[in-house]
Amino acid sequence: MTEIHPSARDESIYSAAVKSAWDAILKAGTFLGRIQAAVLLTLAFVLVLWPLGLLVRLQDPLRRRRDLPGWIPRPPATPDLKRFGHPF
Amino acid sequence: MATVLGLSFDYHDAAAALVRDGRIVAAVAEERLTRRKHDARLPELAAAYCLKEAGISAESLDAAIFYEKPLVKFERILTSAMASAPASLAPFVRAMPNWMVEKLWAGDRIRKLVGPKPALLYSEHHLSHAASAFLASPFDRAAILTLDGVGEWETATMGIGEGSAIRLEQSVRFPHSLGLLYSTLTAYLGFRVNDDEWKVMGLAPYGKPVYADRLRQLIRVDPDGGFRLDLDYFDHAGAARRGFTPKLEALLGFPPRTYESEIEDRHRDLARSIQRVTEEAVVALARAAHTRYGTDALCIAGGVGLNSVANWKILEQTPIRRLFVQPACGDDGAALGAALLASHVLYGDPRREPMAHAYWGPGTSDADAARALAARGARFEVLDEAALTARTARAIADNQVVGWVQGRMEFGPRALGARSILANPQNPRMKEILNEKIKFRESFRPFAPSVLREAASTYFEMPPDTDSPFMLLVPPVRPAWRDRLPGITHADGSGRVQTVERAPNPRYHDLIAEVGRLSGIPIVVNTSFNVRGEPIVGTPDEALNCFLRTGMDVLVVGNCFLTKPQPLAMPEAPVGAVR
Numbered sequence: 001m002t003e004i005h006p007s008a009r010d011e012s013i014y015s016a017a018v019k020s021a022w023d024a025i026l027k028a029g030t031f032l033g034r035i036q037a038a039v040l041l042t043l044a045f046v047l048v049l050w051p052l053g054l055l056v057r058l059q060d061p062l063r064r065r066r067d068l069p070g071w072i073p074r075p076p077a078t079p080d081l082k083r084f085g086h087p088f
Numbered sequence: 089m090a091t092v093l094g095l096s097f098d099y100h101d102a103a104a105a106l107v108r109d110g111r112i113v114a115a116v117a118e119e120r121l122t123r124r125k126h127d128a129r130l131p132e133l134a135a136a137y138c139l140k141e142a143g144i145s146a147e148s149l150d151a152a153i154f155y156e157k158p159l160v161k162f163e164r165i166l167t168s169a170m171a172s173a174p175a176s177l178a179p180f181v182r183a184m185p186n187w188m189v190e191k192l193w194a195g196d197r198i199r200k201l202v203g204p205k206p207a208l209l210y211s212e213h214h215l216s217h218a219a220s221a222f223l224a225s226p227f228d229r230a231a232i233l234t235l236d237g238v239g240e241w242e243t244a245t246m247g248i249g250e251g252s253a254i255r256l257e258q259s260v261r262f263p264h265s266l267g268l269l270y271s272t273l274t275a276y277l278g279f280r281v282n283d284d285e286w287k288v289m290g291l292a293p294y295g296k297p298v299y300a301d302r303l304r305q306l307i308r309v310d311p312d313g314g315f316r317l318d319l320d321y322f323d324h325a326g327a328a329r330r331g332f333t334p335k336l337e338a339l340l341g342f343p344p345r346t347y348e349s350e351i352e353d354r355h356r357d358l359a360r361s362i363q364r365v366t367e368e369a370v371v372a373l374a375r376a377a378h379t380r381y382g383t384d385a386l387c388i389a390g391g392v393g394l395n396s397v398a399n400w401k402i403l404e405q406t407p408i409r410r411l412f413v414q415p416a417c418g419d420d421g422a423a424l425g426a427a428l429l430a431s432h433v434l435y436g437d438p439r440r441e442p443m444a445h446a447y448w449g450p451g452t453s454d455a456d457a458a459r460a461l462a463a464r465g466a467r468f469e470v471l472d473e474a475a476l477t478a479r480t481a482r483a484i485a486d487n488q489v490v491g492w493v494q495g496r497m498e499f500g501p502r503a504l505g506a507r508s509i510l511a512n513p514q515n516p517r518m519k520e521i522l523n524e525k526i527k528f529r530e531s532f533r534p535f536a537p538s539v540l541r542e543a544a545s546t547y548f549e550m551p552p553d554t555d556s557p558f559m560l561l562v563p564p565v566r567p568a569w570r571d572r573l574p575g576i577t578h579a580d581g582s583g584r585v586q587t588v589e590r591a592p593n594p595r596y597h598d599l600i601a602e603v604g605r606l607s608g609i610p611i612v613v614n615t616s617f618n619v620r621g622e623p624i625v626g627t628p629d630e631a632l633n634c635f636l637r638t639g640m641d642v643l644v645v646g647n648c649f650l651t652k653p654q655p656l657a658m659p660e661a662p663v664g665a666v667r
Contacts (some may be wrong), residue, residue, distance in 0.1 A: 034185070041181045045173070049180070053170035061167045062263055062319065070314025071258040074245065077215065079253070079433045084209040087195055088159035 090435035091148060093138060093206070094427025095198060096155040096216075096419045098191050100126045100282050103420035104134035105448070105499075106142050107427040110437035112224075114141035115448040115499040117420040119623040123630070126283065130197050131423075137450055149206035153430045155422040156213035158194045160240035162187060164262060168324075175323070209434070211426040213239025214390070217414075218256055220425025221387035222249035223432050224443035225412035229385065231377035232256065235370070236390035236418075237267035237282070244390070246313065246373070248381050252432040252439055263324045264316040266369055267392050268331065269307055272322060273362040275330040277355055278345030282391075289397055290533040292363035293580035295356030302339050303365045313376025315369055351532070363397060370398040374406045385410040389425065393417035394501065396584050397562045403554070415446045415558035416500035424499070445592035446558060447506050449497030452628055457493070457646030460628035468650040476647050477595070480510075481602035484612055487515045488641035489526055491617055493631045494595050497624070502559045503616035504586055505538060505596035507624045507631075509640065511613040512603075513537055513575035518613060525639030529620045534584070537576035538614040540600055541587040547573065547611060548585050559586040559614075575613045586614060632656070 014022070077083070094105040097118070105115035114137065119125055121133035139146060165183060169176040190197070195208055202208075211219075217234040232254065234245045243265035247256035270288070271281045279287050306322075309315045321336040330344065337343060345355050374386055386408045393399070393413045402408050414421045431437045452460075454470075461468050471479060483490055490510045498504050509526060511518050513535075523531050536559055537547075545552040550563040562584045570577045577583055590597040604610025617631060618624045619638060625631045628645045635643040636656060643650040 037185050038181050041184050042177065045169070045177050045180055049166070049170050050173040053173040056167060056170040062171050063261065063316070064319055066316075066318075068316065069312075070260050070264065070308070070310050070316045071246070071312060072261060074247075074256050074259045076255065077212075081207065081209065081434055084153070084211060084430070084434060085207070087154075087157050087210045088163075 090150040090431055090437055091142070091144065092427045092430040092435070093135060093146075093149050093152045093202065094155065094216075094423040094425070094430070095131060095135065095152060096423035096426070097128055097130050098158075098194060099419055100128045101418050101420040102128050102131040102134070103416070103423040103499075104131045104138045105424035105427045106138035107424075107431040108142060110431050110440045112424065112428075112443060112448055114138040115416070115424050116450060116497065117416075117499070117623075120449060120497060120626045123623055125621065125623050130201065132201060135201055141450075146202040147205050149202060150435065151207040151209050151430050152198050152202045153209040153211055153426040154194055154198060155211055155216040155419065155426040157210045157240055158191055161213075162192060164238075164241050168262070209430055211429055213422065214242045214245045214259065215254065215256060215429060216422035216425035217389040217417075218245060218247060218249070218254050218387075218425065219429035219433070220416070220421045221389035221393075221412060221414040222254055223252070223428040223439060224414060224424070225249075225387045226442035227385045227387065227410065227412065229383055230387045230410070230412070231381040231383055231385065232387045233373055233377055234390040235266050235373070235388070235392035237271055238262045238265055243267060244315075244373070246377055246380070249387065252436075254429070254433065258314070260314060260316070263319060263322060265324075266307075266315065266366065267390070268322070268324055269317060270362060270366055270392070270395075272331040272336075273303075273358065276332060276336065276340075276344045277359060278347050278349060280347075281331070285391075285394070287530065287533065288359045289363060289395060290578075291351070291356055291359040292397070293360070293578050293582070294532060295353070295358070295360035297361045297364040298357045299340060299361035300364045303361050305339065306336075307365065307369060309369050309372045311376070312380075313373040366392075366395060367398045367401045370395065371401050371405050374402040374408050378407050384408055385412075387412045387414075389414040389417050389421060391418045394560070396560045397582070399560055400562045403561070413558065413560045415443075415498075415502060415504075415560065418501070421500065444557070446498045446500050446502070446504055447496040447592065448499040450626055451496035452493060452646055454646035454648070457628045457648050461632065461645060461648055461650070464629065464632055464656060466632060466650055466654055466656055468648045471647055471649050473595075473598075473647070476644065476649065477598045477602045479649055480599055480642070480644050481606055483642045484510055484512050484603050485606040487512050487518070489522065489639065491631055491635050491640045491643040492596075493617065493625070493628060493643075493645040495593065497626050500558065502586075503614060503624055504557070504559060505588060505593050505614065507617040507626070508538075508614045509617050510599075511535075511575065511615075512607065513573045513611050513613045514607060514609065516574040518575035521639070522613070522615060527615065527619060528638075534578040535576055535613045535615050536584040536586060537573070537611045538586045538588050538596070538600060540597065540604065540610045541589045543604070543610050544585065544587045547609070548583060550585070554587075556585050556587045557589065557592075559584055561585060569609075572609065573611065576611065
C-alpha cells in the first residue's frame with residue numbers, strides 16, 4: 001500500500017478547547033480573507049482587466065463575428081515529452 | 089515500457105487511471121471512494137487505489153500526466169472575462185480565489201501526490217478525450233470526434249487515429265460549444281448543469297419538437313461539420329449564472345423553469361427540441377468526419393458522447409458503421425486518455441488490446457463479500473455458482489428487485505452488471521416500483537435493458553453485429569416486443585441497451601441467460617446501484633446500506649445471497665471512505 005500525503009493524516013495533539021478556539025479564528029480569518037480577496041479582485045478587474053478588455057475585444061477572441069467558420073485548423077501535435085512537460 | 093498514472097481533477101468528476109506497458113490496469117473516479125458525487129478534488133484515494141491495484145509505489149511510476157493544460161485554461165478564463173467586461177465582474181471575483189489557491193498549482197499538487205521521481209506531464213483536454221476513445225478502441229484507423237462543454241479553449245475537435253498516432257486537425261473554440269448549448273437548455277429546463285443532462289434526454293420522448301426551428305437559430309452547423317452559436321442568446325462568460333440572455337426567453341416565449349417545479353408540456357417539448365437539434369449537429373459532424381477521412385469507423389469522447397440517443401442516430405443516419413464511444417466520456421475518462429496517450433504516443437508502448445469492458449475499479453471477491461457482510465451481522469447464504477444464478481434469476485422472474493455487486497466496479501457513469509440494481513422488464517409496474525421505492529427519482533426517467541449480445545437483434549432494431557457493451561446506444565425496441573417489455577421500453581419505443589458478452593462478466597451473462605430460460609426473454613432491467621444524489625456503491629458495506637434504506641428485496645454480493653428482513657439497522661455514520 002502506498003502511503004500518500006502522510007501529513008494530511010496527522011492527528012491533533014491539542015485539547016478540544018484550544019481546537020475550538022483555533023477553528024473560530026480560522027473561520028473568522030477565512031471570512032475576512034474572502035472580503036479582502038473580493039475587494040482586491042474587484043479593483044484588479046476595474047483597473048486592469050476592464051481597460052485591457054477594450055483592446056482584447058478588437059481581436060475578437062470569442063469569435064463573435066458571424067461570418068467566421070466553425071472549424072479552426074489545429075496545429076499538428078508533436079509527440080515529444082518536451083511539449084507535454086509544461087502546463088501551457 | 090512505461091507505467092503512467094493519468095489524473096483529472098479541478099472541474100468535475102476527478103479520476104485516476106493507471107496504464108502499464110500499454111495495458112489498462114486500473115481506473116476509478118474519486119467520487120466512488122469519497123462518496124461525494126462528482127467530487128472534483130485531487131483524486132488522492134483514486135490514485136492510491138490505482139497504485140495498489142498495480143502493486144507498486146508512486147516511485148515506480150515513469151510519469152504522472154494531468155489531463156489538460158491549466159495555464160491555457162486560465163488564459164481562456166481571463167480572456168473571456170476581459171472580452172465580456174464589465175458583465176463578467178461577478179463570475180471573475182467568484183472564480184479567481186479558487187484558481188489562485190488551487191487550480192493554478194495543479195502540478196505542485198500532483199508532485200506532492202506522487203513524489204519527485206516520476207516525470208510530470210500535461211496533456212491537452214481534447215487530446216486526452218481523443219486518446220481515451222481511439223487508443224481504447226478496437227480500430228487501427230478511425231476518425232475521431234471529441235465534443236464537450238469546454239476544455240482549455242476547445243469545445244470540439246475532429247481528427248484521425250492511425251496505429252498509435254492521433255492527429256486532431258481542426259477544432260471549434262469556446263464559447264461556441266455543442267455541450268454548452270445542451271447544458272444551457274438543461275439549465276433553462278430547471279435541471280442542474282453537468283449533472284442532469286440525462287434528464288433532458290429522458291424527458292425528450294414525452295414531448296414534440298415544436299421549438300426545434302427556434303432552437304436552430306441558436307446554432308449554425310456548416311456543411312463541413314463546423315458549428316457556431318449565436319452569442320446573442322448566450323452568456324457563458326458573463327453575469328448570467330444560468331448561461332443564457334433574456335433574448336433566449338423572448339425566443340422561446342416562456343420563462344425558464346425553476347428547479348423542482350412542475351414539468352409542463354412546454355418543458356417536454358423544449359427537451360424534445362433541444363435533443364433533436366443536438367442530434368442533427370452530431371449527425372452532421374459524424375457525416376463530415378466520414379467524408380473527410382473516408383473511413384466508416386468513428387471514435388467519440390467528451391461529455392456529448394454520453395448522449396446515447398444521438399450516438400444511435402449516427403449509426404442510423406450516416407455511413408459510419410463501426411462506432412466506439414469511450415464509456416467514461418466525461419472528464420473522468422480524460423484521466424485514462426491522458427495515461428494512454430503518454431503510454432502509447434510519448435513512450436511508444438504498443439497498443440495491446442481494446443477496452444472490451446469497463447470493470448477497472450476496486451473489486452470485491454466472494455471471500456471479501458462474505459467477510460464484510462458477516463462483520464455487519466447480516467444474515468446471508470453462501471451459494472455455489474449454479475444456485476446463485478438460479479436463485480437470483482428466480483427472484484427477478486418473480487418481480488423482486490435485486491441489488492447486484494460483482495467483481496470490479498465500472499469506470500464511467502453507467503452501471504454495467506458489476507454495481508447494478510436488476511429487475512424484471514416484463515412487469516408493467518416495474519418502472520414505478522423502481523422509481524418510487526428504490527431510486528427515489530423522477531417518474532419520467534427510463535430504465536435500461538441488459539440483453540445477451542447474441543439475442544440483442546431479436547428484441548432491438550439493431551444489426552446482429554452491433555455491440556453496445558457500454559450502454560451508449562438507444563435503438564428502437566422491436567414493435568412486437570414493446571408491450572412485453574414495458575420495464576425498459578421508453579415513451580418513444582426505444583431502449584438504452586447494454587449487450588452482454590460472457591467473457592468480461594460470466595456471472596452476469598449466466599444470470600441473464602437463466603432469466604431468459606425462466607421468463608422467455610433474456611433481458612433484465614439494469615439501473616445503477618445507488619439512490620438519487622449519491623454515487624454508485626462500491627463496497628459490500630455501501631451496498632448493504634443502500635439495500636437497507638430502499639425497497640430492494642434481494643442483495644447479491646459476490647456469492648452471498650441476502651433477503652429482507654435483515655436483523656440490521658443503518659449504522660449511525662455512513663460506512664465507507666471518508667476524508
